[in-house]
Each structure stands twice: as C-alpha cells, then as structure tokens.
Amino acid sequence: MPALRDVVGHDKIKRSLSCALATGRVSHAYLFSGPPGVGKKTTGHAFARALLCGQSETDACGYCDDCARSERGVHPDLHIIRPQGGSIKIAQLRALQDSAAYTSFSGGRQVYLVEQAEKMTLEAANCILKILEEPPRGVTFILVADETDGLLPTIRSRCQLYRFSPLPEEEVYRVVEASRGGDAGRARVAARISGGCPGRALAFLEGADKRDQMWGLLDRLAGERPYGALLPVDGLDGRDDLEAFINCAVLFFRDALVWRIIGRDELLINVDYRQNISRLADIYSEREILDILVALEKAARRLAGNVNHRLLLDTLAFKIAGLGDA
Ligand SMILES: [Zn+2]
Incomplete structure (x- = not known):
C-alpha cells in the first residue's frame, strides 16, 4: 500500500x-x-x-x-x-x-x-x-x-x-517500471495500449507472462518431438492453467497455419511472437495443425465437464508431440 x-x-x-x-x-x-x-x-x-x-x-x-x-x-x-x-x-x-x-x-x-x-x-x-x-x-x-x-x-x-x-503514457510507463521492472520494450507496449490506466497495463503484462509460460511448454512439446511429451510438465496447475494452455495453443497453432498459408505477419494474433510462430509453421504440416486444432477444441469441451485434468493434458501433449491420437 x-x-x-x-x-x-x-x-x-x-x-x-x-x-x-x-x-x-x-x-x-x-x-x-x-x-x-x-x-x-x-x-x-x-x-x-x-x-x-x-x-x-x-x-x-x-x-x-x-x-x-x-x-x-x-x-x-x-x-x-x-x-x-x-x-x-x-x-x-x-x-x-x-x-x-x-x-x-x-x-x-x-x-x-x-x-x-x-x-x-x-x-x-x-x-x-x-x-x-x-x-x-x-x-x-x-x-x-x-x-x-x-x-x-x-x-x-x-x-x-x-x-x-487517464494518465499520460509516460506516467503509466513509470508505474509499470516501478512495480515490475523487466522488459522495457514490453512495458512500453503495455503503457501505450493502457489508455492511460496503469491497472490495465499491469493486467496486460500479467497476461503476457502467462503467454510466455504457455509458449515455453508448447515449444518444448513441438521442438522435441516426440520425446517432449514424455518430459514432466511443471507450472501447470489445475483447471485455469489448463484452460489458459488450450486457449494459447489454439491461437499459436492458428497463427502457424496463417503463416504457412500467407507467410506474412499482418494477420497474426501473436504478432510479437513472429519468430516462434514461424518455427512452429516449419515443424508442422497444414494437415497436422488442423488435427491439433480439432484436438484442442475437443479438449476445451471436455474441460467444461468433469474430467481428469492430468489425463487431458497428457492426451494433448501426446497429440502435439506427434504421438498417437487425441
Ligand atoms: Zn505513520
């Protein structure tokens, strides 16, 4: 306080x-x-x-x-x-x-x-x-x-x-810097889109942290196919995290598909992850991406019901790592 x-x-x-x-x-x-x-x-x-x-x-x-x-x-x-x-x-x-x-x-x-x-x-x-x-x-x-x-x-x-x-952008930037430090470029983006409200800038950065975490998991699954799926998963805890992972994965694979089809970044959602998206697009074929998107959509529906989270995550991990069917 x-x-x-x-x-x-x-x-x-x-x-x-x-x-x-x-x-x-x-x-x-x-x-x-x-x-x-x-x-x-x-x-x-x-x-x-x-x-x-x-x-x-x-x-x-x-x-x-x-x-x-x-x-x-x-x-x-x-x-x-x-x-x-x-x-x-x-x-x-x-x-x-x-x-x-x-x-x-x-x-x-x-x-x-x-x-x-x-x-x-x-x-x-x-x-x-x-x-x-x-x-x-x-x-x-x-x-x-x-x-x-x-x-x-x-x-x-x-x-x-x-x-x-609303505060001027520079003052929002000061609040973000004082309370979080870290990546100055990202703090600048957060201040710019905050509409003069530091609380919004901080919420954006929290979301960005989550996205980083989810990308880290996805990158491992995709980058070490098929063995990535066999590594222990840290940092995903409970329904909310699993939901965040599914939501992030849908957007990343959606972007990878867009990248494969048009090869330019103006239609990407995660435009700040351009390089990561392009890597994902190199690893997967269009057919594989579509299969994964269907599996993610199925998982999102199952998540709404009474489902074993661990099992659901493992099934997705195997699918993304290219092992078996989800
Ligand atoms: Zn006092």
Whole structure:
C-alpha cells in the first residue's frame, strides 16, 4: 500500500487531499471515480493510510505503528469493504449499523474504504446513506467507483467527488517500471495500449507472462518431438492453467497455419511472437495443425465437464508431440 507521495500522477487530487489532512478539514465521505485501473483505488488506500498515520499531518510517515499496520492490511481502524459474489450486500455492513462500531481502536479516526461502491445492493446503499446523513465523528468513508451512475444520487451528493482522469503514457510507463521492472520494450507496449490506466497495463503484462509460460511448454512439446511429451510438465496447475494452455495453443497453432498459408505477419494474433510462430509453421504440416486444432477444441469441451485434468493434458501433449491420437 503506497503513501500519497508514491502514487504516480493525479497531482491535483493528491495536493487537495494533503491539504485537507494538513488543515484538519477532512470530509466525512469521499467518492473517487474514474475508468478501471486509473489509480483511484490505489489513491484511496494511500489516503486511508495517511488518515490513520499517527505521526505525519500530510501523508503516511511510513514508520509509525499505524503505518506498519495499514501497510500489512491489519489496521483495526481501517475497514475495507469489497464485493463478495458480485455485489456488496447489507450483511457486510451490519457492523456499521451498530454505533459502538465507531469507537476507534486507537482513539483516533476510523476509515471505511468501499471498493467498487457501484456494486452495492440497494439495501446496502441505503445503509451507507443513513450513516452519511448523520455522519459520526471521526469516521471517514472513501467510496471508490468506476462509474458513479450506479450510485444513489443522494449518496453522491453527500460525498466530496474526485474524478480521476487517464494518465499520460509516460506516467503509466513509470508505474509499470516501478512495480515490475523487466522488459522495457514490453512495458512500453503495455503503457501505450493502457489508455492511460496503469491497472490495465499491469493486467496486460500479467497476461503476457502467462503467454510466455504457455509458449515455453508448447515449444518444448513441438521442438522435441516426440520425446517432449514424455518430459514432466511443471507450472501447470489445475483447471485455469489448463484452460489458459488450450486457449494459447489454439491461437499459436492458428497463427502457424496463417503463416504457412500467407507467410506474412499482418494477420497474426501473436504478432510479437513472429519468430516462434514461424518455427512452429516449419515443424508442422497444414494437415497436422488442423488435427491439433480439432484436438484442442475437443479438449476445451471436455474441460467444461468433469474430467481428469492430468489425463487431458497428457492426451494433448501426446497429440502435439506427434504421438498417437487425441
Ligand atoms: Zn505513520
């Protein structure tokens, strides 16, 4: 959980929040809105941390007990409420309806941070509204929402609203670099396609990591035919990984087929894997690729049912390595 000063971009908002802290004019309720991944939740957490810091007046000091606790996510006066099973339900707010709940552990402030506040059920929203109508002393609500249209207008009007705008590409790049380091070229691509939202850039890179992992497996199966299928498979764990492998393999073999037929990269999906695709296209004939695509499609359908994952993966591995029929 960063401090406000560590949040990249959103300077005007950070200045305004620091100013509220410094002057002691903190609102009872804030609403942070903006596109997904833009940084409003990160800022919300940083602000919550600053509010609870026992030392500094303008930001989290990073050294006191309060900061250490909020950093570890165990501060007793920081309450984080997020959707469970798609919505925020009244049962999650029960504690809020009991005024005793507002007694702070440390005698200071209490912070309620509501993530994806637009997902509150009407009942839950009414519960929050009731509290905001007569806000208890020393309690601050930070509502974070992708879209404010989903919130009751009566809640919106009781919050101090901050709208988060997309960041310039360079700032997104800084966030990606700071949190992941690594391949600068890929970080640049991620920043470029993020639409100014660091969260999107990071999600893209996570997907890219998965693709690298899946390519590694596929490359081994294809490159060491037929013995590749007999090597132990590491890193594939459970249904989600198997599904990711099948999805990636379908796209890689699809690209290999395209490459064999037209030999140019403008129709490739994994265009950044051009060399790998071309290698795959050298190893397999068109007939073999079509057979593998059928086997992958069959496997995807079997995966939806009750199937032994290990067996399914072995069957696919044998097929891709050119052993037997799947
Ligand atoms: Zn502190």
